[in-house]
Amino acid sequence: MKCSIIACGIALFGWIVVDSAAPALAGETPVTCPAITHIRFFPRKGHAQRMLRGRFTGSDDGRTTDFRTIAEIRETPPEGQWTEIRLGRPVRYRYVKYESPLNGWGNVAEIEFWSGDAKIRGEAFGTTGSRDNSGNDFTKALDGNVDTFFDGAEPHNQYVGLDLGPAVQTAAPQLQPPPGAYPTTQSVTITCSTSAATIRFTRNSGSPSRDSGEIYRGPVKVEKGTVLAVVAYAENLAASPTVIAPYRIGEGAADSKTVRTYHIGNSLTDTVDGWLVAVARSAGRSLDFHRFTIPGAPTDWLWNHPGTGFGDSRYAEAFFVLAPIDHIFTQPFAGHNRSIDNEADHSGRFFELCRKHSPDVQAWLYVQWPGPQFNDAWSAGKGAAAGLNLKPASTWQEAVANHVAYTEAVADLINKTYRGKPVRIVPGGPAMARLKTAMDRGEVPGMKDFFAEMFADGIHLTPRGRYLIALVHYCCIYGQSAEGKAAALTTQLTDKQARIFQRIAWETVRDYPRAGIGARGQAPK
Known part of the structure; x- marks a missing residue:
């Protein structure tokens, strides 16, 4: 059986069904950010259709913001078995989650994110509560038991995921002087406490990525009203959170209050x-x-x-x-x-x-x-x-x-x-x-x-x-x-x-x- 999945937004993949009894490898406490190579999930028994149009997403900015699609479920997955999605390109994020579609109630028995042969670990998070206070909250999708399942408190906008922790992420850039209003031109220094990090920034439009935006090589001269968006990257780590830094120069200095x-x-x-x-x-x-x-x-x-x-x-x-x-x-x-x-x-x-x-x-x-x-x-x-x-x-x-x-x-x-x-x-x-x-x-x-x-x-x-x-x-x-x-x-x-x-x-x-x-x-x- 073939079903449509878009993985990383760049390629079309079919289902790969794997043995539901496959062992879950624990992995060590990460000192780098594991690159996600594949995702496994097991639908709630009898309700696989509720995963149709669900998606797996990642973010480096928080548990509730700026998530990007890693893979999307385009057809109803098979009942009663694990399904595996192989990504066309490994990705690294601090926060990863499964987002249930409308009317999906968050229904899924298990989700797993893998890096090669190591199962990725992290702190569980998700939407609060369960339907009719049944106790079937988001933790059931991460307990290793395909007979339990997440059944959210609401039909829409339910999710469950993992926070891999600050150790896997590049530190947030620091700017001096800090964002604000100043009477004259400022020379802004940007630093990152993560060793060997590359800092990229944009001015007044969009956000940088690993491959786009100006590379920081020295103080940035800000002569007029400017918004800097800054992200730091380090090898084998997730990107830092995006720092949005508005500077106002000349007229309109900040209120004292x-x-x-x-x-x-x-x-x-x-x-x-x-x-x-x-x-x-x-x-x-x-x-x-x-x-x-x-x-x-x-x-x-x-x-x-x-x-x-x-x-x-x-x-x-x-x-x-x-x-x-x-x-x-x-x-x-x-x-x-x-x-x-x-x-x-x-x-x-x-x-x-x-x-x-x-x-x-x-x-x-x-x-x-x-x-x-x-x-x-x-x-x-x-x-x-x-x-x-x-x-x-x-x-x-x-x-x-x-x-x-x-x-x-x-x-x-x-x-x-x-x-x-x-x-x-x-x-x-x-x-x-x-x-x-x-x-x-x-x-x-x-x-x-x-x-x-x-x-x-x-x-x-x-x-x-x-x-x-x-x-x-x-x-x-x-x-x-x-x-x-x-x-x-x-x-x-x-x-x-x-x-x-x-x-x-x-x-x-x-x-x-x-x-x-x-x-x-x-x-x-």
């Missing part, structure tokens, strides 16, 4: 991780960004699991240490379909606890967006949104409006008892909807396919999508437009396209009363 933010949510909150600070710095602002995120987690799970996940995860202690915090954000999410009462209760708990040490903090609920097929409960006016008398969405923009209605109901309920400033709403989804309408009308030169441009998968965003959402957050936090101020970073948007993104972000925030701009709003001059 640093704004401190704290963001709570799942991987959609991580949409702005690495982007919001870069947008703010490129616009001459100083922002101190903190987060507590767990992939796939609803707000109640986050409240009940401090000390897990990513960022400043011991939130009670963080609220004390980081005080005063200027803005705090939580993230209701349709995939969790929590009741309005539940979401208001747990978001409200975070807000009140933060206020204990930061009484002037501004609380925000962050509205995201439905997937391209908008087949979630809120889009249909069902589930937790059933009591809001919403019509089932017939367009993607209508689905966004239903998500907003749910979030507004949560904010209204919190505000009945919350003792701080009225809770505001970050209109991320509405900005996406406005951009889609503009693209559909042909008003964004060179961009026609909204979903291809903005979505990396069924819910997560491309760099261009992340840039737009970071701009929306910027407008909410600072009460002003970023048009003509923020750089396009690594989006590869033209100047005209970037200004359209900036204008749409500002107009969405300005025109949405629950964003609270009012008299403090400032349009570009």
Whole structure:
């Protein structure tokens, strides 16, 4: 039987079925990054079709961001046996995972990444929970038992993977002086603590790779507003994380006040991780960004699991240490379909606890967006949104409006008892909807396919999508437009396209009363 797989995005391969009793070789603790040569997986028994259009991906930037396809499953795999994918070219990543397709529920019995005859080891990670709290969480796909299986808490956007650890990765480059606003030309020195590392960088467009971008050979002269994207590479190691470093020279030196933010949510909150600070710095602002995120987690799970996940995860202690915090954000999410009462209760708990040490903090609920097929409960006016008398969405923009209605109901309920400033709403989804309408009308030169441009998968965003959402957050936090101020970073948007993104972000925030701009709003001059 032959099935279609695209491996490394460059070649077409058939299935190679191997003995399910083949031993799993342990391998030693890595001092280099193992090169992935092949991948093995065993479908959940009776549900192999749920792996169709699933993919294996890798990243060097984090467990939730910037994953690239290693191999994609194009046909239903055979039932009841191991399948092996041989890659046309070995690849190295610190983070590797299996991403289940829409309606796949994460279903897979086992996944294995191999380097030659050695099975690759690492720390397991994945989306949180299991269907009906059955206990069939992501760890079941890595327990070596084909009779157990991962059955996620939600039908979409489930994944399971391995973090190979910092020892396999080139260290992140360090820049001096650090990114920011300066009155005169700067000579930027870039270093990497990994021995014999090659440093590559780009200016104002895209990100470097092992084979592209300028090779760093000495201090980089920055005479005008510039965004450096820097990556370090070392032999037999995964690439470093990408460092995005905006420099603003001359007019528009940074504000003396640093704004401190704290963001709570799942991987959609991580949409702005690495982007919001870069947008703010490129616009001459100083922002101190903190987060507590767990992939796939609803707000109640986050409240009940401090000390897990990513960022400043011991939130009670963080609220004390980081005080005063200027803005705090939580993230209701349709995939969790929590009741309005539940979401208001747990978001409200975070807000009140933060206020204990930061009484002037501004609380925000962050509205995201439905997937391209908008087949979630809120889009249909069902589930937790059933009591809001919403019509089932017939367009993607209508689905966004239903998500907003749910979030507004949560904010209204919190505000009945919350003792701080009225809770505001970050209109991320509405900005996406406005951009889609503009693209559909042909008003964004060179961009026609909204979903291809903005979505990396069924819910997560491309760099261009992340840039737009970071701009929306910027407008909410600072009460002003970023048009003509923020750089396009690594989006590869033209100047005209970037200004359209900036204008749409500002107009969405300005025109949405629950964003609270009012008299403090400032349009570009």
